[in-house]
Amino acid sequence: xxxxxxxxxxxxxxxxxxxxxxxxxxxxxxxxxxxxxxxxxxxxxxxxxxxxxxxxxxxxxxxxxxxxxxxxxxxxxxxxxxxxxxxxxxxxxxxxxxxxxxxxxxxxxxxxxxxxxxxxxxxxxxxxxxxxxxxxxxxxxxxxxxxxxxxxxxxxxxxxxxxxxxxxxxxxxxxxxxxxxxxxxxxxxxxxxxxxxxxxxxxxxxxxxxxxxxxxxxxxxxxxxxxxxxxxxxxxxxxxxxxxxxxxxxxxxxxxxxxxxxxxxxxxxxxxxxxxxxxxxxxxxxxxxxxxxxxxxxxxxxxxxxxxxxxxxxxxxxxxxxxxxxxxxxxxxxxxxxxxxxxxxxxxxxxxxxxxxxxxxxxxxxxxxxxxxxxxxxxxxxxxxxxxxxxxxxxxxxxxxxxxxxxxxxxxxxxxxxxxxxxxxxxxxxxxxxxxxxxxxxxxxxxxxxxxxxxxxxxxxxxxxxxxxxxxxxxxxxxxxxxxxxxxxxxxxxxxxxxxxx
Ligand code: MFK
Ligand code: FAD
Numbered sequence: 001x002x003x004x005x006x007x008x009x010x011x012x013x014x015x016x017x018x019x020x021x022x023x024x025x026x027x028x029x030x031x032x033x034x035x036x037x038x039x040x041x042x043x044x045x046x047x048x049x050x051x052x053x054x055x056x057x058x059x060x061x062x063x064x065x066x067x068x069x070x071x072x073x074x075x076x077x078x079x080x081x082x083x084x085x086x087x088x089x090x091x092x093x094x095x096x097x098x099x100x101x102x103x104x105x106x107x108x109x110x111x112x113x114x115x116x117x118x119x120x121x122x123x124x125x126x127x128x129x130x131x132x133x134x135x136x137x138x139x140x141x142x143x144x145x146x147x148x149x150x151x152x153x154x155x156x157x158x159x160x161x162x163x164x165x166x167x168x169x170x171x172x173x174x175x176x177x178x179x180x181x182x183x184x185x186x187x188x189x190x191x192x193x194x195x196x197x198x199x200x201x202x203x204x205x206x207x208x209x210x211x212x213x214x215x216x217x218x219x220x221x222x223x224x225x226x227x228x229x230x231x232x233x234x235x236x237x238x239x240x241x242x243x244x245x246x247x248x249x250x251x252x253x254x255x256x257x258x259x260x261x262x263x264x265x266x267x268x269x270x271x272x273x274x275x276x277x278x279x280x281x282x283x284x285x286x287x288x289x290x291x292x293x294x295x296x297x298x299x300x301x302x303x304x305x306x307x308x309x310x311x312x313x314x315x316x317x318x319x320x321x322x323x324x325x326x327x328x329x330x331x332x333x334x335x336x337x338x339x340x341x342x343x344x345x346x347x348x349x350x351x352x353x354x355x356x357x358x359x360x361x362x363x364x365x366x367x368x369x370x371x372x373x374x375x376x377x378x379x380x381x382x383x384x385x386x387x388x389x390x391x392x393x394x395x396x397x398x399x400x401x402x403x404x405x406x407x408x409x410x411x412x413x414x415x416x417x418x419x420x421x422x423x424x425x426x427x428x429x430x431x432x433x434x435x436x437x438x439x440x441x442x443x444x445x446x447x448x449x450x451x452x453x454x455x456x457x458x459x460x461x462x463x464x465x466x467x468x469x470x471x472x473x474x475x476x477x478x479x480x481x482x483x484x485x486x487x488x489x490x491x492x493x494x495x496x497x498x499x500x501x502x
Contacts, residue, residue: 009317014042015039025109025113038114038117041092046121049118049121052123056124060079060263061265089129089163094129097114098133105364109354113354116350120306120307120309126302127264130303131206132165132166134291136156139151142280144279164211166210167205167206168205169213169214170183172202183216185216185271186216188219195278196275197214197235197271199216205261205265213235213279214234214237229285233285236278238275260415261418293427302357304353304388305391311413312394318401341397342401349390374447374450381437389424391423395420457473457480460473460476461473
């Protein structure tokens, strides 16, 4: 009935459509090789990869506990698209670019720009890639060679048949934020220097990974362990099957039934003698996995900014197709104001995220000043907590700009909101990251804050001709003088971050 059918929003090359991304790269990374790669990849995302991501949503993973003859197999069955995304990730160098360092200090910006284009179409494959990147970083920073040298090569490989992904198994039933108290998993030393892990990991995402990094307490000869954070060590374990086809030392209890991120498996795992190698010194587990947290939190922020960008891109396109009250949505000033506000939020998120990627690249290239190091430490939790929250708000607003269609499942739009909701929960909730900010302020005797205000002052000075910025300049100047006193007091007393919070 009726002859009218609304044209749907069309996903165009997300690189070509993103003037801010291109402007940023033009300024910092104008190399032809990068531009042609991002352009070609953007074309693939729009024409090919987006459909794979959608297929992962429509064909979610399932767990097969037993084979037809009653043998326990614990197979996590994933879609063909999910497997294709793994191969694609290797071929496109989505982890490798960060380690090849072909573009020096800008290699991370290049890698993260590619992930930013990819993320909303990736069927959440960005989740295993984040953990893979984090694991490579930890292995690189621990300097341990065997047996992880081979793993490092695989995590950073461009060859699909060689490429591995990693898990990050930290959360247990008692503690996801407070892993120091909540971790019950024990590591029993073996005569050959390796360990066997026994425990229960309550959330493990992209559980079809080839290896994992995880935390456990080393048991002494009497079978006792050290409680608290200082009792935790960092372990490397491979996920493999024995000749009987069963997982070595792992039982997959069940897959989580989740609000979003349904494209990828998140499992509860019983570790029952999982062979493992200790990567950190005993008791240095949390400090050693912190490198992984830095990387995964930056990936999280890239995905948050990317979700905002995607919804704005589609909403802008839709505004050129949908008519209401006799004119296109794009010709309604109030609708355009809504889109403009979303655009501003998205731009701010993008610029903050890219600045953190820039700092990471400088640190990894040995070019970072002390100021850069402080800024990276401070801004990593800040960018993760801020963009995680912002993504939910912007994507929710974005859905409204499609009217009722924004609420309809098979448009693919509601999934963007469901997937955004997790960004503020995993990899540290907002409050836990706020406390992390205080932790790093306390540990640096306030120097990170001083670095931050010095940075802001320098940025504002660059725009000193803009008279409307004068009040901001004054406020930053005042804050800096107050901070100088604070830094002196902090340096003399070394307060804990709980004291600072108070
Ligand atoms: C789309 C992309 C998505 C990304 C993929 C997501 C997949 C999902 C994966 C997960 O969710 S994995 C689980 C993530 N879990 C968390 O993020 C845990 C959240 N909780 C915290 O971050 C807590 O703050 C923490 C566990 C770190 C608290 O532990 P402790 O032991 O009470 O901390 P403590 O004693 O203050 O610090 C121990 C050491 O670690 C100290 O070093 P030192 O001993 O040398 O002084 C700290 O400085 C260091 N540390 C802690 N946090 C750090 C850090 N160092 C650097 N950076 C940090 N953020
Ligand atoms: P809790 O720690 O119990 O937190 C509950 C509430 O208390 C939160 O609001 C928190 O902010 C607040 N809170 C806690 N401590 C404080 C404090 N000191 N001050 C103020 N507020 C506080 N984990 C993994 O290890 N690996 C994975 O692969 C993984 N994948 C996941 C996938 C999904 C889809 C989800 C939803 C989670 C995943 N997680 C994973 C777990 C995730 O990292 C944890 O859920 C998260 O860190 C929070 O831990 P929790 O669930 O124990 O919550």
